[in-house]
Each structure stands twice: as C-alpha cells, then as structure tokens.
Ligand SMILES: Nc1ncnc2c1ncn2[C@@H]1O[C@H](COP(=O)(O)OP(=O)(O)O)[C@@H](O)[C@H]1O
C-alpha cells in the first residue's frame with residue numbers, strides 16, 4: 028500500500044509543480060502580507076482610537092514589531108483567503124484528470140485507486156503547508172524589515188520577547204493549518220464526486236461560506252466553539268497569559284472531525300466508481 | 305524420456321475470456337451479454353458501428369467500469385477478485401490516449417513506468433520512444449504534439465509496460481494514411497514478438513487488413529465471431545464484368561452453379577462467386593461462349609454489405 032501511494036505522491040508533486048496555475052496560490056500567499064504592509068503604511072487609519080487593522084487581535088502591535096504582521100493578516104484575509112488557495116488545488120486534483128482523460132491512463136497501470144487518491148491527498152497537504160510557510164516567511168521578512176524585530180504585546184496585555192513571539196507564531200501557523208486542511212479535504216471530495224474542476228472549486232467556496240454563515244447564527248451560539256470556522260482563531264490561546272489550552276485541543280479534534288468524513292467518502296467513491304470520461 | 309517444460313504444464317489461460325458481460329447506463333444496455341474469447345497470438349478485431357458498445361466493453365476489460373453482470377478474465381485473473389493485479393501484462397487505451405499535456409513525452413513515460421512498478425529504466429523508455437519515432441521529440445511538451453504524435457506516444461505508453469496483451473480502442477481514429485501504414489506495420493511487428501492484440505474499430509477495412517479474428521458487435525450484442533478468412537468467405541466475393549455482349553454474358557453467368565446473385569444494369573454485370581475455382585470456371589465458360597471480356601473487376605464492398613447486414617445498420621452507399 029505504502030509503495031504505490033509514495034509513487035503516486037512523488038508524481039503528484041511533479042504535476043503540481045509543472046502546472047503554472049498552481050504557482051498562483053503560492054505567489055498570492057507570498058504577496059498578501061506584503062500588500063497589507065504597504066496598505067497599512069500608506070493608509071490614514073488611526074491607531075488612537077484604534078481603527079481598521081489596528082482594531083484586530085494583536086493589531087496594536089502593527090508598526091511596533093514586524094512579528095505582528097502575519098498574525099494580524101490572518102484575521103484580515105478571513106475565511107475566503109485560505110479557502111481560495113485550498114479550493115483551487117483541491118477541487119482540480121482529481122476532477123482535472125477526469126476532464127483531461129488522464130485518470131483512465133493512470134488507473135490501468137499497477138497502482139491501486141486507493142493509492143492514487145492517497146498520493147493526491149498527501150500532495151494537496153504538502154501544497155497547503157508550502158503555501159502557509161511561504162506566507163509566514165514572507166510576512167516575517169517584510170514585517171521585520173519594515174518594523175523591526177521587537178517584543179510583542181499579547182492579547183492579555185503582557186509583553187513577550189521577540190524570539191518567544193516568533194516561536195509562538197510557528198505553532199500558531201500549524202494550528203491555523205488544521206481547519207484549512209479540513210476545508211481542503213471537503214474540496215477533494217467534491218473533486219471526486221463532481222468530476223468537474225470548476226464545480227468542485229465553487230462548491231468548496233460555498234461550503235466555507237456556509238460554515239461561516241453558521242458561525243454567525245446566534246440561536247446556535249452554544250455550538251459555535253465546535254464549528255470549523257472558529258478553529259481558525261484557536262491560535263489566539265497561545266497569546267494569552269496564562270496560556271489557555273482548551274481551544275487548542277478543540278481545534279485538533281474538531282478539525283479532524285471535519286476532515287476525516289470527506290476523506291473517507293472520497294475514498295469510498297473513488298475506489299468504486301466507473302471511469303467513463 | 306521427454307520432460308514437459310514448466311510452461312507447457314501451466315493451465316492454458318486465454319488472454320481474454322469475457323462471459324455474459326452486461327453494462328447498463330440509466331437502464332439502457334450499452335453492452336448486453338457479451339461473450340468473447342481471445343487466444344494467445346490473435347490480432348483480434350472488435351468491429352462495430354459507433355455506439356455499438358465497443359468502448360464500454362473495453363472499459364470493463366480494463367477495470368475502469370464495473371459490469372452489471374458477467375465477468376472478464378485476463379490471463380485467468382479477474383478484476384473483481386484480483387483488482388489491479390488482473391492487469392498484469394496488460395496495457396491499452398480507451399478512446400484516444402490521454403497524457404499530461406504540461407509534461408513532456410519522456411516525463412509522461414517516466415510517470416507511467418513508475419506507476420507500472422516494474423523497474424523499467426531510462427533504457428526501456430529510450431527504446432519505446434525510438435520504436436514510435438519520437439526519440440528527438442521526447443523533450444517537448446505533449447501539448448505541442450500533433451494528433452498523430454499523441455497516438456504514437458499513447459502506443460509507447462502501452463509498450464513501456466512490456467505487455468503480453470494490448471487493448472487498443474479505435475487506434476486508427478484521426479490518423480493520416482502514412483500513420484495508418486506505420487500503425488499496421490507496428491502491430492504486425494508486435495504480434496510477431498508474441499503480443500496478443502485486440503483492437504476495436506468501426507472501419508471494416510482497417511480490421512480486414514490487420515486482424516486474424518474478428519467479433520462484430522451491434523447494439524451491445526455480438527452478432528458474429530470467427531476467423532477473418534471465414535468471414536471473407538461468408539461474404540463471398542463480388543465482381544463486376546464489362547463485356548461487349550452483356551446479355552450473353554449474363555446468360556452464361558446464370559447457367560453456372562458457382563455464380564450467384566447475378567445483376568445487370570446500365571450495361572454492367574455484377575455477380576458473386578465463392579472461390580477462385582468458381583471464378584476460373586466462369587472465365588472459361590465466357591471464353592467458350594465467345595463473350596468478349598473487357599474488364600473483370602473485384603468489388604470490395606461485399607464484406608461491407610455483410611457487415612451492415614449483420615450490424616443492422618442501413619446500407620451505406622459506398623463510393
Ligand atoms: N457514460 C455513459 N453514460 C451514458 N451512456 C453511455 C455512456 N457511455 C456510453 N454510453 C452509451 O452506451 C452505448 C455504447 O457506447 P460505446 O461503448 O461508447 O460505443 P462504441 O465505442 O462502440 O462507439 C451508446 O449508446 C452510448 O451512448
């Protein structure tokens with residue numbers, strides 16, 4: 028099982044790299060923090076009273092330390108930013124081969140369908156991790172160049188050292204990735220089921236928007252902590268004094284609970300269905 | 305005392321053995337109880353008009369589509385039981401070969417060789433690129449290939465698997481005459497190397513020229529199965545005769561038991577004879593009757609007519 032999946036994974040990466048389209052997401056990930064930095068630099072919004080980006084968690088650190096940039100931009104790109112990047116690749120990864128007819132070419136060789144899908148899922152995960160790392164590195168780099176490598180005032184109003192804040196940023200990034208991966212796994216399912224890239228991409232965006240809509244419904248406020256979208260801010264716990272753990276633990280299992288069923292469903296459908304394109 | 309070789313003691317397994325294959329799309333049968341046996345060494349023609357169910361049958365052979373009923377065994381292995389293992393030693397493509405347009409030809413073959421898990425190295429890839437005359441274009445992206453080149457790369461992608469059975473769905477589609485000649489030669493060479501081949505086509509002439517056996521499919525059912533020469537014999541051979549005295553020639557034709565289906569119109573006579581002896585007897589009789597023969601022309605459309613009769617299609621007017 029492992030051997031075939033690794034072969035598929037390796038070639039799936041080469042295919043992702045060979046398609047120019049996939050570089051758009053990576054390029055966007057690197058440009059987003061740069062664009063926000065520039066717009067903050069030239070904008071007229073005031074820090075007293077806090078307005079615009081300053082009025083976000085950790086927003087008061089903008090212009091004070093470069094380490095704030097990535098974390099504040101997380102809030103500004105909302106749900107749509109990461110969903111777009113995830114959906115563009117996830118929605119196409121199976122459906123693109125269905126439409127291009129290459130699925131029938133690779134499925135008559137010696138790698139099982141389950142292994143092909145596993146290779147694709149792993150390549151998708153790799154892509155998302157790379158996009159996030161590119162985002163983080165670009166944000167820290169330009170942030171530090173513009174505003175310096177200074178201590179950060181956390182959400183409880185305590186000052187933490189620059190190095191400590193950098194370490195926490197890395198952990199925050201990993202936590203942020205989990206719900207994004209869960210959204211991507213739904214995109215993978217749509218890619219398998221719809222057999223159409225555009226439908227799968229649009230469906231994934233709608234799914235994320237619907238989840239966001241749910242998290243705004245006050246009658247179900249008691250379940251809000253368990254909605255996928257709310258896990259995008261689980262990393263806030265890292266920047267509290269004393270550091271809380273509940274939201275972080277919840278982020279782990281809620282993200283898994285949203286990611287696994289679509290993956291299993293995708294596997295069930297992909298390994299059984301007819302390939303007729 | 306002779307010792308049987310290990311090979312000889314192995315149970316004889318047909319490259320393809322399909323029994324009662326059925327596939328329905330929205331309750332409409334696309335394939336409706338197909339039985340088919342392909343023996344080692346056959347160049348097997350799978351002939352039928354568009355929509356007859358050829359592609360669907362081949363998809364079931366290759367495990368891309370699950371039959372609603374029936375079974376397929378390839379060298380004795382069944383997809384339902386052996387999964388991808390049923391395709392060991394089997395390669396082929398459905399409709400036109402589809403490869404990754406954004407990778408180059410060589411990369412496509414590398415990918416598929418990796419997916420074959422057979423350890424074929426660069427040498428094998430060079431060899432098949434050479435074989436399909438794409439050696440110096442292997443570094444170009446497939447999106448820049450002509451249709452003929454894609455077809456050849458498709459064949460290469462099958463050969464890199466080193467198959468014992470090759471399944472080709474309408475390999476002649478969209479190929480120019482030079483490409484067709486090349487394809488025929490290549491299939492002959494592969495067959496000589498011991499590869500069993502099944503190719504589908506809606507063109508009788510294509511199958512007639514290369515195949516040793518043939519099955520005809522119409523509306524999802526096999527309507528004929530047999531050797532190519534038997535089929536040719538069954539169709540008989542039609543000739544056209546141009547003569548000075550057409551009425552006398554017609555009388556001679558009608559008087560001979562080996563000549564059938566005599567028709568005469570517009571000063572031209574056409575008829576059917578079953579074999580060379582019958583034809584020689586006719587010519588001798590015509591000479592005896594002092595009929596001045598101006599031309600005796602074999603008609604090529606008799607097999608075609610049989611094909612249309614068998615497949616229940618309206619007879620096309622052949623040029
Ligand atoms: N995926 C499909 N969905 C619905 N009908 C199909 C599908 N594939 C084939 N068919 C139908 O099944 C019949 C056989 O098609 P096919 O196997 O492609 O024939 P051929 O290859 O001989 O032209 C046709 O009537 C076709 O319309």
Ligand SMILES: [Mg+2]
Pocket residue numbers: 355358359360399473474
């Ligand atoms: Mg077809």
